[in-house]
Amino acid sequence: EPEVTQTPSHQVTQMGQEVILRCVPISNHLYFYWYRQILGQKVEFLVSFYNNEISEKSEIFDDQFSVERPDGSNFTLKIRSTKLEDSAMYFCASVIQVGGYEQYFGPGTRLTVT
């Protein structure tokens, strides 16, 4: 069964550095999402992406964040200048378009900002 994959599994970075988190959604899925989960807390919506553009974004997704689909398979989340409070698990998810709402999550990238 196809799965959403994410790389790296763990990223350690220094405050102020840029990071790029990568996701490969399930092929033929057309809606893509990024979520974050601070340790021990709930999953928080960041952004949804469809037809090569952002459909919705949350209040968390400020100017420091950006998303891109550079080719037909990858979906990336960039944080321009990381802060300590960006430390969290970041999950990518995807949905098949036709009548489907079910979101399938990737294994996540644990981001640690020091």
Place this chain on the structure above:
Amino acid sequence: GENVEQHPSTLSVQEGDSAVIKCTYSDSASNYFPWYKQELGKRPQLIIDIRSNVGEKKDQRIAVTLNKTAKHFSLHITETQPEDSAVYFCAASRGNNDMRFGAGTRLTVKP
């Protein structure tokens, strides 16, 4: 925007008993209500979902009920087993739009 409240935050049951987790939502336009199970250090896994045109859905030991008028939905797990122990999250969305999660319920099933 949508606000999802989830109760209880922790729930401990004896193996074989039933467990019920409840959620309320605020946006009457929400029409999709999934439940996710998350084991420690793992990804959220979709276990069951319900759309707003249905009042109840069942899948073996798991069922979900939805009351659109009251804007609440519940997860019911019967004949609980130790492997059901995990954190369960409810969520609500308007179709493929942003999905908002509840705060989670840590379920412990004691053998």
